[in-house]
Amino acid sequence: MAGIQVPRNFRLLEELEKGEKGIGDGTVSYGMDDSDDMLMRNWTGTIIGPANSVHDGRIYTLKLFCDLSYPERPPQVRFHSRINMNCVLNDGRIDVGRFPTLGNWRREYTMETVLTELRREMVSPANKKLPQPPENTNF
C-alpha cells in the first residue's frame, strides 16, 4: 500500500478533527489559531507536564507552524511558555539536533507526535530535574 499519501490539506483536516475530539487523556492537545485561514498554518499546542519530573502539573503552551511543505517537512515548533529543557533554545525554539522527532522527521509524524515526544523528553534523565523558570511565564 506504499505510495498512498494523504495530501497536506486533507492531512491537516484529519489532524484538526482529531484535535477537536480530544486526544487520549488530554495530556497533549492542539488546535488551530485562525479559523479563517484555509491553509491551516498556525496552531497552538498544549502539554501538561508529566508526573515524576519538575514539570509535574505545569501547563506548557507551544506554537506550531505548518507551512506548505508540511508534512513532507516538519512543522516549526517553539515553546510559548518558558521552560528549561536541553532541546529548547533560549528563545523557545526547538533545537532540532537534540530532538530527533523534528531532526529526523518522517511524513507519518503528526503534531500529536511532536507534542507527545516533547512530553516524553520532559521525563528524560537530562531534563526531569533541571531548574525551571517561574510557572506561567512566557518567552
Add this chain to the structure above:
Amino acid sequence: MAAAQAAQLPRRIIKETQRLLSEPAPGISASPSEENLRYFNVMILGPSASPYEGGAFKLELFLPEDYPMAPPKVRFLTKIYHPNVDKLGRICLDILKDKWSPALQIRTVLLSIQALMSAPNPDDPLAENVAKHWKDNEQEAIATAKEWTRLYATM
C-alpha cells in the same frame, strides 16, 4: 513516476479518471495532480441563476486508501458564502458521509456539489451564521454570496 503510480492505482480509479478527462460534466473539470494520482484539482463553475453564477470555484478532492468503500474527501479552496460550506471549505453533503455508496463516483459527487450550489440548504447547516443569515434574510444573504463570488471567485 506517474506511470509507476498508475500501475498501482485500482482500475476503477483509472477508469473514472479517464472518463472525467474525456467526457467532463458541464461546468466541471477535474484532473489528477502529477505527484499524486488520487489527488484532484477541481473547478466548478457557479451554476446559472445561482448567487455563484459567473464565478469559478476551485476545490480539491482526494480518494482515500479505502475508496470506493469510503467516500472521496472534498473541500472548497475558493472562499464561498454558502450555508453548507464552512470557513475551511468543508462541505456538508450526505453522500460525502453516511449516504455514501460505492455505486457513486467522483463525477456524481461533483455534480451533487454543483447542485448544492444551486440549492443551498440552510436547514442542514455547517456554517451556522451563514445559515441563520439565509433564514432571516434570504435576499441579503444571496447578495453577500454574490459579492463573495465577485471578490473571490472571479479572475
